[in-house]
Amino acid sequence: MGDIGFETKPPAKNKLFHGTFIHSKALTELEYLHNAAVAVDSLGTIVAVSPDTDLTKAQATLLPQLNWSFDDTEIVVAKPGQFFFPGFIDTHLHASQYPNVGLFGSSTLLDWLNTYTFPLEASLSSLPKAQKVYSRVIRKTLSHGTTTAAYYATIDVPATNLLADLCLSSGQRALIGRVCMDQLGPAYYLDESPAESLAKTKQCIEHVLSRDPQMELITPIITPRFAPACSAPLMKELGRLAKETDLPVQTHISENKNEIALVASLFPDAGSSYAEVYDTFGLLTPKTILAHAVHLTEKEADLVRERRSKVSHCPCSNSAITSGAARVRWLLDKGIEVGLGTDMSGGYSPSVLEAARHAVLVSRHICMDEGRSEERDKLSVEEVLYLATRGGAKVVGMEEKIGGLEVGMEWDVQLVGLHDVDEEDAEEEGNVDVFGWESWEEKIAKWVYNGDDRNTKKVWVRGRLVHERK
Amino acid sequence: MGDIGFETKPPAKNKLFHGTFIHSKALTELEYLHNAAVAVDSLGTIVAVSPDTDLTKAQATLLPQLNWSFDDTEIVVAKPGQFFFPGFIDTHLHASQYPNVGLFGSSTLLDWLNTYTFPLEASLSSLPKAQKVYSRVIRKTLSHGTTTAAYYATIDVPATNLLADLCLSSGQRALIGRVCMDQLGPAYYLDESPAESLAKTKQCIEHVLSRDPQMELITPIITPRFAPACSAPLMKELGRLAKETDLPVQTHISENKNEIALVASLFPDAGSSYAEVYDTFGLLTPKTILAHAVHLTEKEADLVRERRSKVSHCPCSNSAITSGAARVRWLLDKGIEVGLGTDMSGGYSPSVLEAARHAVLVSRHICMDEGRSEERDKLSVEEVLYLATRGGAKVVGMEEKIGGLEVGMEWDVQLVGLHDVDEEDAEEEGNVDVFGWESWEEKIAKWVYNGDDRNTKKVWVRGRLVHERK
Numbered sequence: 001m002g003d004i005g006f007e008t009k010p011p012a013k014n015k016l017f018h019g020t021f022i023h024s025k026a027l028t029e030l031e032y033l034h035n036a037a038v039a040v041d042s043l044g045t046i047v048a049v050s051p052d053t054d055l056t057k058a059q060a061t062l063l064p065q066l067n068w069s070f071d072d073t074e075i076v077v078a079k080p081g082q083f084f085f086p087g088f089i090d091t092h093l094h095a096s097q098y099p100n101v102g103l104f105g106s107s108t109l110l111d112w113l114n115t116y117t118f119p120l121e122a123s124l125s126s127l128p129k130a131q132k133v134y135s136r137v138i139r140k141t142l143s144h145g146t147t148t149a150a151y152y153a154t155i156d157v158p159a160t161n162l163l164a165d166l167c168l169s170s171g172q173r174a175l176i177g178r179v180c181m182d183q184l185g186p187a188y189y190l191d192e193s194p195a196e197s198l199a200k201t202k203q204c205i206e207h208v209l210s211r212d213p214q215m216e217l218i219t220p221i222i223t224p225r226f227a228p229a230c231s232a233p234l235m236k237e238l239g240r241l242a243k244e245t246d247l248p249v250q251t252h253i254s255e256n257k258n259e260i261a262l263v264a265s266l267f268p269d270a271g272s273s274y275a276e277v278y279d280t281f282g283l284l285t286p287k288t289i290l291a292h293a294v295h296l297t298e299k300e301a302d303l304v305r306e307r308r309s310k311v312s313h314c315p316c317s318n319s320a321i322t323s324g325a326a327r328v329r330w331l332l333d334k335g336i337e338v339g340l341g342t343d344m345s346g347g348y349s350p351s352v353l354e355a356a357r358h359a360v361l362v363s364r365h366i367c368m369d370e371g372r373s374e375e376r377d378k379l380s381v382e383e384v385l386y387l388a389t390r391g392g393a394k395v396v397g398m399e400e401k402i403g404g405l406e407v408g409m410e411w412d413v414q415l416v417g418l419h420d421v422d423e424e425d426a427e428e429e430g431n432v433d434v435f436g437w438e439s440w441e442e443k444i445a446k447w448v449y450n451g452d453d454r455n456t457k458k459v460w461v462r463g464r465l466v467h468e469r470k
Numbered sequence: 471m472g473d474i475g476f477e478t479k480p481p482a483k484n485k486l487f488h489g490t491f492i493h494s495k496a497l498t499e500l501e502y503l504h505n506a507a508v509a510v511d512s513l514g515t516i517v518a519v520s521p522d523t524d525l526t527k528a529q530a531t532l533l534p535q536l537n538w539s540f541d542d543t544e545i546v547v548a549k550p551g552q553f554f555f556p557g558f559i560d561t562h563l564h565a566s567q568y569p570n571v572g573l574f575g576s577s578t579l580l581d582w583l584n585t586y587t588f589p590l591e592a593s594l595s596s597l598p599k600a601q602k603v604y605s606r607v608i609r610k611t612l613s614h615g616t617t618t619a620a621y622y623a624t625i626d627v628p629a630t631n632l633l634a635d636l637c638l639s640s641g642q643r644a645l646i647g648r649v650c651m652d653q654l655g656p657a658y659y660l661d662e663s664p665a666e667s668l669a670k671t672k673q674c675i676e677h678v679l680s681r682d683p684q685m686e687l688i689t690p691i692i693t694p695r696f697a698p699a700c701s702a703p704l705m706k707e708l709g710r711l712a713k714e715t716d717l718p719v720q721t722h723i724s725e726n727k728n729e730i731a732l733v734a735s736l737f738p739d740a741g742s743s744y745a746e747v748y749d750t751f752g753l754l755t756p757k758t759i760l761a762h763a764v765h766l767t768e769k770e771a772d773l774v775r776e777r778r779s780k781v782s783h784c785p786c787s788n789s790a791i792t793s794g795a796a797r798v799r800w801l802l803d804k805g806i807e808v809g810l811g812t813d814m815s816g817g818y819s820p821s822v823l824e825a826a827r828h829a830v831l832v833s834r835h836i837c838m839d840e841g842r843s844e845e846r847d848k849l850s851v852e853e854v855l856y857l858a859t860r861g862g863a864k865v866v867g868m869e870e871k872i873g874g875l876e877v878g879m880e881w882d883v884q885l886v887g888l889h890d891v892d893e894e895d896a897e898e899e900g901n902v903d904v905f906g907w908e909s910w911e912e913k914i915a916k917w918v919y920n921g922d923d924r925n926t927k928k929v930w931v932r933g934r935l936v937h938e939r940k
Binding site: 140431445446450 | 602850
């Protein structure tokens with residue numbers, strides 16, 4: 001793998017970005033900064049934001065203030081029609097399942113795991129195969145503007161460590177979870193005991209911390225797969241580990257009705273609900289990411305809120321494998337932090353933008369169900385972009401660092417370009433057509449509904465360019 | 471516009487296609503022909519299909535049988551991993567609304583029309599603007615593999631005729647509808663009287679028939695916008711015109727609950743339901759395309775079935791503007807023919823493949839509604855591809871000509887290529903990643919879930935190459 005450690009070093013040059021910058025100001029509001037400049041230091045930190053300044057003026061005033069030399073500052077300009085936007089945060093995906101995207105037939109959760117998922121995950125104990133799959137998923141998600149990903153790997157230690165190394169060398173910010181499961185899975189794909197599961201988890205944590213001691217780019221995350229796959233002793237150990245290490249936790253909750261019934265039958269003595277099972281074992285922490293939360297009861301949601309645990313909403317997955325429609329408005333109204341997850345390969349798409357689009361559509365399906373209010377549950381374009389950035393940052397516990405464009409935050413950003421129909425360029429255009437009469441709000445709506453990786457021209461993480469379309 | 475008439479001439483060369491061919495054999499079944507050859511004559515008609523033959527053998531045996539010379543036959547080979555698939559049929563879209571894709575905020579049908587739609591449609595009486603918009607929508611839909619489109623234009627005659635001319639010169643098979651509306655719209659965008667509406671409709675019909683007398687590529691279609699926008703006298707005249715001319719009809723039905731209530735209040739004397747209103751005026755013919763049909767009653771569906779009218783299912787639109795979830799399985803079970811429509815710009819996407827994907831997802835939302843059976847309503851990948859091709863062909867009344875790959879049908883086909891992760895090509899890859907261990911059924915599922923225009927490498931209509939990715 002070469003000198004991976006080197007890769008954590010930020011780029012040496014200071015950078016001055018100029019053009020239009022757009023980010024979430026609040027859940028329902030985007031802020032548009034036109035003809036603005038943002039200075040990013042060699043550590044990848046935003047050190048100045050200047051609205052209303054042309055490039056020449058920004059260079060003449062900002063650089064001396066920052067004590068930066070003209071020659072040593074890299075200039076990056078968003079062309080007219082392009083804009084800088086915070087990188088997306090994918091709060092839930094299985095790196096190991098990437099080759100299976102789009103494959104689920106008409107299955108639902110529990111048969112999908114056995115038919116499609118466990119065999120593939122088990123096969124990634126082959127490191128060459130893991131290298132191929134993990135390299136591809138990192139490259140693919142970066143190309144869609146995902147600057148931070150909360151990954152599930154597999155139960156295998158070397159392959160999980162390889163995923164960490166690949167994120168580091170590719171420059172993608174990531175949470176790296178070795179999957180813990182000592183029951184439910186097939187014999188060929190299980191931790192042998194709670195003790196083994198805990199020991200292997202610690203090995204992966206140590207590996208990540210050896211590579212990136214300050215967790216500047218990669219962070220270990222404790223990953224009980226989901227309650228049905230973890231014995232009570234295992235969950236107890238993992239809850240204890242979370243407390244000792246103060247590391248984040250990720251798992252699934254209340255995705256599918258059969259799964260909920262299974263949890264009730266497996267843990268008759270650990271509380272009266274799925275959420276209480278996790279709480280019993282100390283796994284509902286302020287750093288816990290709960291994927292799905294489709295069928296939570298009122299009481300469970302109150303408990304999640306009380307514990308300040310977070311929710312990853314995965315609309316593509318929930319529709320594709322017929323899990324249900326998560327009531328995001330209801331979660332937000334309760335004060336629960338929500339981000340978006342692609343949940344590959346329960347979800348079929350690598351794109352958080354597609355997850356955002358589907359969050360809009362699923363919210364409308366909730367409206368269309370009988371007996372619900374028409375307007376209240378709908379999520380707007382502005383709201384789903386908040387979930388994809390600021391919301392996701394809160395879910396992964398990094399809201400001070402990423403998700404917005406403020407001084408002190410790190411430069412995890414994508415440069416987005418939309419196709420102007422008057423420009424007959426031969427290069428790849430994508431499916432957003434701008435006719436010239438649209439407002440900026442309308443351009444953003446067009447991006448959310450028809451945008452894809454072709455619109456994401458460049459991607460930076462901590463100030464480092466990690467993806468560029470040719 | 472130059473010598474448009476010339477454009478209807480088919481290509482002069484005979485063609486021999488070789489490789490993998492996939493098409494629908496039945497609603498639930500795709501047929502895979504590997505290492506096969508298909509001969510297409512200079513008129514664009516399929517004259518031979520030979521399974522299990524390598525190219526050399528096909529040339530040696532087929533060409534003499536057909537009396538084709540080796541030198542004058544163009545050879546087109548699908549590379550390994552590529553396949554020929556019938557072109558998509560978009561059974562419902564508004565060419566004039568294309569610039570508004572993705573713009574609807576949180577509106578529903580009736581306010582969406584007034585806010586977004588009527589102003590744009592009215593503005594296309596400017597021919598340069600119409601030329602820009604219509605050229606773009608044709609190019610865009612062709613690039614997504616749409617070989618046949620049932621278009622709504624606007625109320626304007628010259629602009630509608632321009633759309634017909636542009637389809638002809640671009641080589642896209644199309645149904646061209648001048649929109650008839652003499653009420654509901656704003657004063658600036660209405661036919662002045664039923665008589666004017668009828669006369670203008672006839673002008674457009676005559677124009678199309680003057681360009682393409684045999685309706686080989688373009689067909690006029692009688693287009694009452696929808697019942698609320700048409701007076702009883704106008705609908706009566708259009709019903710009579712449909713009967714006299716035997717031309718197809720397209721309109722909308724039962725998209726949204728407020729619209730249904732409006733129809734009931736506007737036509738108290740024309741039957742007891744939306745479907746009966748159309749039937750009263752002779753507009754439910756075997757050649758009628760009814761878009762949406764979201765909230766049809768049992769009795770209405772029976773009437774539609776009895777009249778052998780067809781349904782265009784537009785799932786992206788129905789979710790995006792919160793119309794509802796059409797019960798496709800229920801329609802199919804009744805024996806009603808169903809195709810797919812993008813319904814731009816109620817729908818946001820130009821892609822029938824995306825409509826197919828959403829038909830799957832919406833069918834799962836129907837399953838997830840309380841009180842419905844889990845499995846029965848789900849549409850499979852095979853079924854939505856049937857709807858996109860064979861089903862659409864039936865909806866536009868061309869099932870003898872297009873939608874499949876049989877001798878006697880016309881060569882309206884796309885060449886699809888999926889990205890092999892082992893090939894590190896710099897050219898645009900798209901989002902379908904094939905790892906090499908997938909079955910063909912799995913490759914098709916991957917295409918349906920993550921495919922886009924980058925996977926559509928070439929497109930032919932009537933044997934003529936009308937789109938090619940560079």
